[in-house]
Amino acid sequence: MSPKSQFSGMKDLPKTHLLAPGSAMCAGCGGLEAVREIYDVLGGKTVFVNAAGCMTLMSVYPYTPFRGSWLYTAMASAPAGAQGIRDALDILKSHDRIGEDEDLDVVVLTGDGSAYGMGLSSTSGAIDRDLDFLYVIYDNEGYGNTGQQTSAATPHGARTATATSGIGVAGRKKDLFSILAAHEPAYVATVIGAEPLDLARKVERAKTMSGPRFLIALSPCPTGWGFDPQLSVEIGKLAVKSGAWPLKEYVDGRLVHNRVPKPLVPVEEYLKRQGRFRHLFEPRKDEFTLMDIQAQIDAYWAGVMDHDGA
Amino acid sequence: MYRIRFHGRGGQGMKTASRILGAAFFLEGFEVQDAPRYGAERRGAPIFAFVRADRSPILERGVIPNPDLVMVADDTLVGMPQAGVLQGLNAHAVLAIHSTTPAGEWRQRLNTDARIVILPPLFDLLDAAQRVRVSAVIAGAAACLTGRVGRDTLSQAVRTELADLTNTVIKDNINKALQAYDEMNEFKGIAEPQPRTDTPLPTGWITLGLDPATLAAPAIHAAANSVQVRTGLWRTLRPVFDYSHCNRCNWVCGSFCPDGVVSADENGWPRIDYDHCKGCMVCVAQCPKHAIQGMPEGWAAQQTMPTPPSPDRKEAAP
Ligand SMILES: Cc1ncc(C[n+]2csc(CCOP(=O)(O)OP(=O)(O)O)c2C)c(N)n1
Ligand code: SF4
Ligand code: SF4
Ligand code: SF4
Numbered sequence A: 001m002s003p004k005s006q007f008s009g010m011k012d013l014p015k016t017h018l019l020a021p022g023s024a025m026c027a028g029c030g031g032l033e034a035v036r037e038i039y040d041v042l043g044g045k046t047v048f049v050n051a052a053g054c055m056t057l058m059s060v061y062p063y064t065p066f067r068g069s070w071l072y073t074a075m076a077s078a079p080a081g082a083q084g085i086r087d088a089l090d091i092l093k094s095h096d097r098i099g100e101d102e103d104l105d106v107v108v109l110t111g112d113g114s115a116y117g118m119g120l121s122s123t124s125g126a127i128d129r130d131l132d133f134l135y136v137i138y139d140n141e142g143y144g145n146t147g148q149q150t151s152a153a154t155p156h157g158a159r160t161a162t163a164t165s166g167i168g169v170a171g172r173k174k175d176l177f178s179i180l181a182a183h184e185p186a187y188v189a190t191v192i193g194a195e196p197l198d199l200a201r202k203v204e205r206a207k208t209m210s211g212p213r214f215l216i217a218l219s220p221c222p223t224g225w226g227f228d229p230q231l232s233v234e235i236g237k238l239a240v241k242s243g244a245w246p247l248k249e250y251v252d253g254r255l256v257h258n259r260v261p262k263p264l265v266p267v268e269e270y271l272k273r274q275g276r277f278r279h280l281f282e283p284r285k286d287e288f289t290l291m292d293i294q295a296q297i298d299a300y301w302a303g304v305m306d307h308d309g310a
Numbered sequence B: 001m002y003r004i005r006f007h008g009r010g011g012q013g014m015k016t017a018s019r020i021l022g023a024a025f026f027l028e029g030f031e032v033q034d035a036p037r038y039g040a041e042r043r044g045a046p047i048f049a050f051v052r053a054d055r056s057p058i059l060e061r062g063v064i065p066n067p068d069l070v071m072v073a074d075d076t077l078v079g080m081p082q083a084g085v086l087q088g089l090n091a092h093a094v095l096a097i098h099s100t101t102p103a104g105e106w107r108q109r110l111n112t113d114a115r116i117v118i119l120p121p122l123f124d125l126l127d128a129a130q131r132v133r134v135s136a137v138i139a140g141a142a143a144c145l146t147g148r149v150g151r152d153t154l155s156q157a158v159r160t161e162l163a164d165l166t167n168t169v170i171k172d173n174i175n176k177a178l179q180a181y182d183e184m185n186e187f188k189g190i191a192e193p194q195p196r197t198d199t200p201l202p203t204g205w206i207t208l209g210l211d212p213a214t215l216a217a218p219a220i221h222a223a224a225n226s227v228q229v230r231t232g233l234w235r236t237l238r239p240v241f242d243y244s245h246c247n248r249c250n251w252v253c254g255s256f257c258p259d260g261v262v263s264a265d266e267n268g269w270p271r272i273d274y275d276h277c278k279g280c281m282v283c284v285a286q287c288p289k290h291a292i293q294g295m296p297e298g299w300a301a302q303q304t305m306p307t308p309p310s311p312d313r314k315e316a317a318p
């Protein structure tokens, strides 16, 4: 990580918070935690473009937790909305209608339903046009706001409102990180609210760049994943320690893993705390599916070792 | 027509309770309407759900302003005007509260003519694993209070509504529902529908309380005005500092609080904005020194909160 970071340790993390409280996210929402930590570093000179999802309820008329503006778009088109705002700001600047100091960073904020699915083509288009924007994806692995239906980000073996029996969703979580990186944008990183230092450094780095930049935040969701809100951070940490959520960056055209968990905590530790995986443990342990999930993770990290030599 | 309202907090299963009771009435041959009130139905926030049941088709719609029976799962909501528990209660109505506080005390505290019935908690409400069963308990008690639903029908309704869960969980919920049903036996049938003539169609379907103009019409270009929404009302447990154990590693509780309501003062002591803390207990779970404790909100609200020690206290390193 860049040696010039203002965040050399946890002690340097913000002591007061910029995002106002009072928004309607569930108690213990891991998505809100990540967005709030990101906002603390990003600052208030931002305009948020938000596609329908849980975070839409942050700004319910007439209240807003943000210090700058907020635009609501349809689920498939937040990056297109960001293009409009970026263009408008650039035109205002070129006509001297606003000064450089009045410029705003354009930030897209959507859930996984938009980012991994409905909005993917408009994101791809925005990268093709080299749009100067930051895209924050809070990934709660389902359509949370409508009751946690399956999305393209739902992992193998999780039950959702639309996969209520058997092993739940049978399939793989879409690898959005690689899809985005394959476009060769300025920056792509995965983060999680439970690792605030890693997150702060990545936001800091993204802030200094221009062009399309992406932060994908795994967002433990007490309501949709079925756990007591107080476990939100513990589960987030376990996602990283078990290797289920690799912390990584695509920067300067290279893939870097920021932390290689050694040894990996067995993924069961992560899964068994969540109601959406309870059927893998009760009434009888589903050894086959659990081994399958573990094998996927092991294979991923074996590939990382070969590639990075880490 | 029976008009029944369920009050609880998001996550306590009031929607399920209304569905169980609705299904039970249906099985007994009634026409039924059941619905939760959608909106800020987030975990911890006050919410309600309702059931209408009649022998003839139900034409009435919307929330119930004039209930015959009000079931309250969480007694901390009774005194909270925003929760609207007491709305539309008159001498005809029955107010059933899931509470350890006796009926007499509630009668003194509340300015209501409604008949008050107490359903003693059948298990520890603070234990998260137990909380899911609140819906079955509340539905079971309500079924008995109407006197129109038999025990077998109740069991069948629980089974239908919880069909997604494992057999063990369903059985356990049926047992709890029946236990609550039996608990209410001495009051069986006291909730009765108002005679039709007594219930003219309400003129205002939804009565919204009036907020002061500064609240109801804030400038929409105001930054960060969500502070006016007091999410502290969601809380059932309050995180309380024990500063004698705190080592001022405020970046821990300060960074992990999802809502950003823990900040550090100039000497590094953490403080909580209780107007907005939702009581998720993440800070309690993450504090390495166990210097934060979760206290029941009702109790904590009566206490003076500890203040940070003077800045020059030596033993705690910043
Ligand atoms: C085109 C379209 N389809 C469906 C909806 C309904 N809808 C609103 S929010 C939402 C879920 C969005 O999921 P995600 O993007 O993951 O965000 P989350 O709710 O999990 O925060 C859906 C399906 C919509 N608003 N627009
Ligand atoms: S449903 Fe999940 S993501 Fe949505 S507000 Fe609640 S905890 Fe957060
Ligand atoms: S985490 Fe615990 S010990 Fe550290 S500042 Fe907060 S309350 Fe004090
Ligand atoms: S309980 Fe703790 S972590 Fe949760 S909202 Fe309150 S202060 Fe924040």
Ligand SMILES: [Mg+2]
Pocket: A053, A111, A112, A113, A138, A139, A140, A141, A142, A143, A144, A145, A151
């Ligand atoms: Mg989602």
